[in-house]
Amino acid sequence: MKWKLAVAIGVLIILGIGYIQASPIGGAKVSLLDENGKPLTDHGKVYYSVWTFDENGSIKTLQRGTLSGGMLKSLISQGDVIKLNLDTPRGIAKKIGSKTAFIGVDVWIVKDGKLYTLPPDSFEVKTDERNTLAKNTELKFNLNEARKTEIAEVEKNTSVQPQGYLNPPWFEWRTIKQNHYENVTIPILIIHNNVWSDIFGTADIAMTVQKYWGPDVTVALGGKISEKVEFDPSSITVKALGRSITDYYAGGYDITVPKEYWWGYVWIKGTVHYIYQKEYMCERDSHDNVFCSPTDNERYFAKIDNFAINGTHGNVRDIESGYSLGKPPYNFPDEWMKKSGGISGSINKAVYMSDFYEEIYSGSDGHSFGVGIPVGAILEALSDGSLPPWFATLTVGFSVSDYSSYVMLGHIRNEGPESQVTFYAMESKYKVEIPVHHWYGTVYEKVNVPIGLYVEADYS
Numbered sequence: 001m002k003w004k005l006a007v008a009i010g011v012l013i014i015l016g017i018g019y020i021q022a023s024p025i026g027g028a029k030v031s032l033l034d035e036n037g038k039p040l041t042d043h044g045k046v047y048y049s050v051w052t053f054d055e056n057g058s059i060k061t062l063q064r065g066t067l068s069g070g071m072l073k074s075l076i077s078q079g080d081v082i083k084l085n086l087d088t089p090r091g092i093a094k095k096i097g098s099k100t101a102f103i104g105v106d107v108w109i110v111k112d113g114k115l116y117t118l119p120p121d122s123f124e125v126k127t128d129e130r131n132t133l134a135k136n137t138e139l140k141f142n143l144n145e146a147r148k149t150e151i152a153e154v155e156k157n158t159s160v161q162p163q164g165y166l167n168p169p170w171f172e173w174r175t176i177k178q179n180h181y182e183n184v185t186i187p188i189l190i191i192h193n194n195v196w197s198d199i200f201g202t203a204d205i206a207m208t209v210q211k212y213w214g215p216d217v218t219v220a221l222g223g224k225i226s227e228k229v230e231f232d233p234s235s236i237t238v239k240a241l242g243r244s245i246t247d248y249y250a251g252g253y254d255i256t257v258p259k260e261y262w263w264g265y266v267w268i269k270g271t272v273h274y275i276y277q278k279e280y281m282c283e284r285d286s287h288d289n290v291f292c293s294p295t296d297n298e299r300y301f302a303k304i305d306n307f308a309i310n311g312t313h314g315n316v317r318d319i320e321s322g323y324s325l326g327k328p329p330y331n332f333p334d335e336w337m338k339k340s341g342g343i344s345g346s347i348n349k350a351v352y353m354s355d356f357y358e359e360i361y362s363g364s365d366g367h368s369f370g371v372g373i374p375v376g377a378i379l380e381a382l383s384d385g386s387l388p389p390w391f392a393t394l395t396v397g398f399s400v401s402d403y404s405s406y407v408m409l410g411h412i413r414n415e416g417p418e419s420q421v422t423f424y425a426m427e428s429k430y431k432v433e434i435p436v437h438h439w440y441g442t443v444y445e446k447v448n449v450p451i452g453l454y455v456e457a458d459y460s
Contacts, residue, residue: 044111
């Protein structure tokens with residue numbers, strides 16, 4: 001009996017040590033899983049990098065490491081879980097006035113001499129949340145989306161060969177180029193008036209939501225995509241990550257596009273930002289020399305860093321908003337848009353934005369992305385040739401804290417004199433991976449997303 005008691009006490013001590021090691025006070029425990037809920041360490045050695053955005057919107061690495069499975073290691077120290085301190089990202093978020101901190105996670109798997117690069121994922125934490133026990137977070141990665149690279153081929157391309165023993169490699173994304181543009185006019189409702197009628201429109205951002213919200217971060221990943229001219233959905237993966245900044249914002253405006261005009265749009269103002277990165281494999285030899293070689297993998301981020309604020313009421317920050325008659329100076333490429341189902345617009349009948357969302361998101365749940373703002377088109381136009389033309393297809397969504405409501409609502413109305421009018425919203429021809437939150441957890445769905453919101457008024 002004594003030996004059984006001793007074994008039981010020993011197991012409890014080991015588990016206690018493991019729990020302490022795996023539970024940073026006020027931090028997070030992040031489990032990396034495949035699409036079936038199994039640890040990624042079941043598929044090979046896992047390399048990871050955890051990052052956030054700094055006060056200037058640039059990527060800041062928080063932690064790098066490796067994970068490996070094994071029953072004993074998992075029992076003692078939870079070897080397949082990332083232990084993360086959250087003080088730095090929370091501190092940055094507070095400085096920029098965000099209610100939440102963005103945490104990005106990059107993952108690589110190495111097995112049988114091959115490198116599998118996965119699209120990044122993310123999660124967020126509240127800045128005012130002071131948890132004693134570690135926050136448990138599960139991120140699921142679809143292994144079918146991994147980009148495969150032969151490690152030997154990358155090593156062969158190293159310009160200077162290492163001397164002596166090579167330590168195990170590591171992997172990283174390096175920023176090659178980035179830029180941001182402040183006080184930019186961002187269209188949120190675009191009306192293309194093809195009929196002899198006055199068309200009224202209103203765009204209301206978070207007027208009825210009463211929750212904090214923010215713009216999503218969009219990432220595009222693929223092989224040598226900086227060299228591509230046309231967008232190719234078969235080789236470029238587009239994914240919506242978490243929100244770059246959140247607060248109780250409100251904005252929007254009304255517009256009437258007279259029958260004499262073809263175009264008009266409602267806008268808000270903010271700071272837009274792009275980041276271009278390349279993937280590198282790095283090794284260190286026995287002489288302490290570091291050798292890094294690029295793979296073919298590249299990625300671009302499109303995001304909004306902040307909004308221009310022109311006042312507050314209560315705890316709500318009012319985004320500078322307005323309208324302009326005429327065509328927007330930048331817009332989503334026509335070749336990657338298609339019309340949604342048409343909605344009849346008889347005189348003085350309000351057609352609501354939610355009706356367009358239902359047309360476009362039919363059979364899926366688009367609450368977690370909402371409308372796609374043409375931030376990629378804005379950045380491509382402002383970059384003076386620094387971005388590939390296909391970048392203009394990227395959009396940025398607006399998300400509410402619980403992903404249960406659309407951030408932007410409003411309606412379109414035909415004010416006559418033409419009575420036979422049909423409204424069409426534009427949607428992307430390609431699909432975007434967006435996070436969809438269910439009671440059992442978060443999964444990614446590939447869906448077409450609304451663009452603009454860009455609405456065409458045509459004769460019935």
